[in-house]
């Protein structure tokens with residue numbers, strides 16, 4: 446049985462951002478799901494107080510999760526939830542990429558592979574019996590984030606993504622502004638909220654290496670950050686591993702915790718540290 450661990454590159458930045466014009470006053474926006482749990486698409490809809498205003502200011506050209514009739518013509522912006530886990534996902538993604546000017550990876554599955562990509566870290570014999578292919582004929586492929594296959598212009602991370610970040614993205618593009626990105630670690634927002642540091646009390650909080658923008662919502666509620674928004678661009682992951690080891694956590698525990706959401710975006714040198722320590726996938 447072969448090992449399936451993979452390490453992937455960061456997404457490329459946008460080249461051209463469409464703006465509303467006199468001839469195209471409403472941007473054409475689509476929302477699609479590949480393999481995922483639909484939680485990211487629900488986050489769009491959870492803007493219930495704003496949803497009527499949203500459909501006034503953009504042309505929701507396609508949203509198969511909620512609309513019966515969807516027009517798959519050219520899009521200005523297209524949000525994609527989920528990762529590529531089947532041949533059908535791949536064909537859909539490639540077709541959508543050709544039809545949109547800006548492609549937005551919506552949520553952790555699209556961004557890092559997240560939990561559904563976890564099988565890359567285990568042996569096929571551990572999950573083979575669970576594959577749908579036996580009775581559904583689904584042509585399964587190695588689960589991977591979308592930027593493994595197509596260019597991504599923007600990422601709204603998180604599992605699920607914060608509904609306010611989706612709303613603010615749409616408001617920005619309608620106003621002709623470039624949407625905000627976040628690269629400060631969760632700790633910045635956490636400290637601003639005057640939370641007691643969970644790391645200091647021995648909890649395995651990944652806030653120091655995790656991209657903020659969620660207002661440290663988990664820590665505000667007393668739970669450690671599991672890293673669902675992915676790593677910051679300059680995350681010092683080896684230092685994070687060392688810190689957690691000093692707190693008494695094994696490399697195996699740290700590896701499993703970090704892989705949960707950083708998934709296939711874990712830096713190669715960290716995977717090598719883990720592999721050398723455990724001699725396991």
Ligand code: SF4
Nearest residue numbers: 481482484553554604
């Ligand atoms: S990122 Fe989270 S909420 Fe979104 S599809 Fe994946 S598992 Fe579901």
Ligand code: SF4
Nearest residue numbers: 632635642643650652
């Ligand atoms: S609790 Fe976590 S996110 Fe908050 S300051 Fe400590 S390490 Fe950072």
Ligand code: SF4
Nearest residue numbers: 659663670671672673
């Ligand atoms: S605190 Fe961490 S796990 Fe919680 S939403 Fe923010 S990034 Fe995700």
